[in-house]
Amino acid sequence: MKVYIERTKEQKIIEAGDCKELLQKLKINPTTVLIARNGQLITEQTKLNSQDEIKLISVISGG
Amino acid sequence: MVCQKCAQDPVYEIPKANIQYCKTCFSEYFEHKVWKTIREYGLIEKNDHIGVAVSGGKDSMTLLYLLANFAKERRDIKITAIAIDEGIEGYRNRTLDGLKKFCGKEKINLRIFSYQEEFGKPLDIMVKKYPKACSVCGVLRRYLLNTKAKQLGITKLATGHNLDDEAQSVLMNQFRNNPAVSSRLGPITGVVQDAKFVKRIKPLYFLSEKETSTYAFLRGFMDTYIECPYASDSYRAQVRDMLYEFEAKFPGTKKNIIQSFLEVLPVLKSKYKAEMRYCQTCGEPSQNEQCKACQFIQILTEK
Numbered sequence: 001m002k003v004y005i006e007r008t009k010e011q012k013i014i015e016a017g018d019c020k021e022l023l024q025k026l027k028i029n030p031t032t033v034l035i036a037r038n039g040q041l042i043t044e045q046t047k048l049n050s051q052d053e054i055k056l057i058s059v060i061s062g063g
Numbered sequence: 064m065v066c067q068k069c070a071q072d073p074v075y076e077i078p079k080a081n082i083q084y085c086k087t088c089f090s091e092y093f094e095h096k097v098w099k100t101i102r103e104y105g106l107i108e109k110n111d112h113i114g115v116a117v118s119g120g121k122d123s124m125t126l127l128y129l130l131a132n133f134a135k136e137r138r139d140i141k142i143t144a145i146a147i148d149e150g151i152e153g154y155r156n157r158t159l160d161g162l163k164k165f166c167g168k169e170k171i172n173l174r175i176f177s178y179q180e181e182f183g184k185p186l187d188i189m190v191k192k193y194p195k196a197c198s199v200c201g202v203l204r205r206y207l208l209n210t211k212a213k214q215l216g217i218t219k220l221a222t223g224h225n226l227d228d229e230a231q232s233v234l235m236n237q238f239r240n241n242p243a244v245s246s247r248l249g250p251i252t253g254v255v256q257d258a259k260f261v262k263r264i265k266p267l268y269f270l271s272e273k274e275t276s277t278y279a280f281l282r283g284f285m286d287t288y289i290e291c292p293y294a295s296d297s298y299r300a301q302v303r304d305m306l307y308e309f310e311a312k313f314p315g316t317k318k319n320i321i322q323s324f325l326e327v328l329p330v331l332k333s334k335y336k337a338e339m340r341y342c343q344t345c346g347e348p349s350q351n352e353q354c355k356a357c358q359f360i361q362i363l364t365e366k
Contacts, residue, residue, distance in 0.1 A: 007290075029311045031078070034276055034285075041074035041280060043083055045064045057285060059276035060303070061120055 001050050007058040020044045022054065032059055075277050078314035086281050093278045097129055097266050104250040106264040107133070107219070112141040114217035114261070116208055117173075119146070119158030121279035122223030124165065126267060128282060130221060131171050143215060147204045148177040150185020154291050161286055174215065176207050182360060186293075189363050196293035199359050206356035209347065212261040224265045227272040230317040231302045233324045238302070243350075246331035248324070257339045260348045271317065 003012045003022065016022035019042060023030050034057040035042050048054070066073050066085035073083035084092055101107050115130055117123040127144055134142045144166055148155055159175065166173035179185050182203065190196045212220050229248060236245040252263040267275055279285045294300060309316045341347065342354035349355075 029307050031273055031310045032307050034273070034280055036280075040072075041086070041277065043064070043073050043076040045076065045083075046073075057276070057280065059273045061122065061272070 001048060001052040001054055003054045003056065005056045007056075007060070015050060016048055018045060018047050019054075022048065023056075026056075028056065033057060034059060074281070075274070089277060090281060093270060093274060094129065096269055100250055100268050101133075101264075101266050104264075104268075106221075106251055106266055107137075107140060110139045111218045112143065112216055113264075114143050114145050114208075114212045114215065114220045116220055116222045117144045117146050117162055118155075118223075119160070119162035120223070121284050122225060122267065122275055124162070124284040125275055125279045125282065126221060126223040127165070127171065128169075128284070129266065131169055142171060143217060144171050144173040145208060145211060145215075145217075145220075146173065146175045147207055148175055148179075149200055149204065150178045150187055151291060151293070152185075152187055154289060157289055158286075174211070176211050178203060181207060183364065190293070192363055193359065197297040197299070199363070200293070202355045202359055206347065206354070209261055213259070217261055219262050219264050221264045221266060223267055223275075225267040225270050225272055225275050226317055226321055227303070227306070229265070229268060229324075230306060230320040231299055233320055234302050234306065235299060242331055243335045245324070246328070246335040249328050249332075257348055259341065259346070260339070269318075269321070 001014065001016070003014055003026070004010070005012070005026070005028075012026070014022065014025055016025055019035050020030070023033070023035075023044070030044055035044070035046070036055040036057060037046070037048075037052050064073060064076075064083050065071065066088050067082050068088045069085060071085035071087070074086045075089045076083045107113065113130060113134075115123070115127045117127050127142075131142055134140045144162070146159060146162060148159060163173065165171075177185070178189070182189075186196060186200055189199055193199050208220055232248055233245060236242065236248075250265050250268040252265075270278075276285060306317060337350075339348050340350065340352075342349040342357055343352050344357040345354060347354050347356070
């Protein structure tokens, strides 16, 4: 699936069964991001498939 | 997994508790926590004129949205949004654009005060003389918020500080052995009542950064991520990152820091209830003969 990491502006192609596994593979702390699939928020336990487009949105304030 | 209340698709999961909420139930949960904080700590009283300190970021936009709605139901409450333009090229001007549009649409009175107009130069120029941007910026922003709030007849200043911000402040004060500074924290700040100090209230006090971000996203306030060019090196950023790591390993850490802090806060307030003193230069409340803002202004305007 396509994953866009907003804070670092990186685009990655990666496979994972659910969001928890995805964040583990990317070494991203789950408390620091919101996960959106096609513009809708999903949780760590949400199952993923290879067609999904995922956006990881940083919750850390920019200022 | 589905929302535990209505079986819709979940958007938020409360760590450790294994509770998931859909967007409607999460919004209700979030708003309930804000109203509960306002009620339990008496943050807003009859006939208050609330100044909402706004930056255009997700926390302050969420706060402004909620308090503006609150004021629609409580006709005795007046709301004014106050923004400070520090003069950070490519950052603050972008966040203020969204704020201006929102206030125009919602018919909220917005007042913007700039370092350029108030101190003669923007932060981008100030940092060439005094490179600790976060220190000077924080002090001058608080100074402006207090002085302008008084001029506008504001009775309380609401800020978008959330659970994460407060847990960071508590730890920073511990690490620096600053209990007197901690005594001024809490959902409603200030140790002594003083006509020259506008009380600060923090309605998002018990909501985490992730919860606030989730709510902001659902309301359309999570714009493209923009980071302040001076933010990354701050002491606070390092404490924040450490706390995030701890929270991931031990869910509930930040909440526990705040709960235990609130237990000892009355003791701290009682111990540091010193008589309010005033800056001999500007007359603003200060712990020293000259307040930090005047000290910075002096350094920054020296030839």
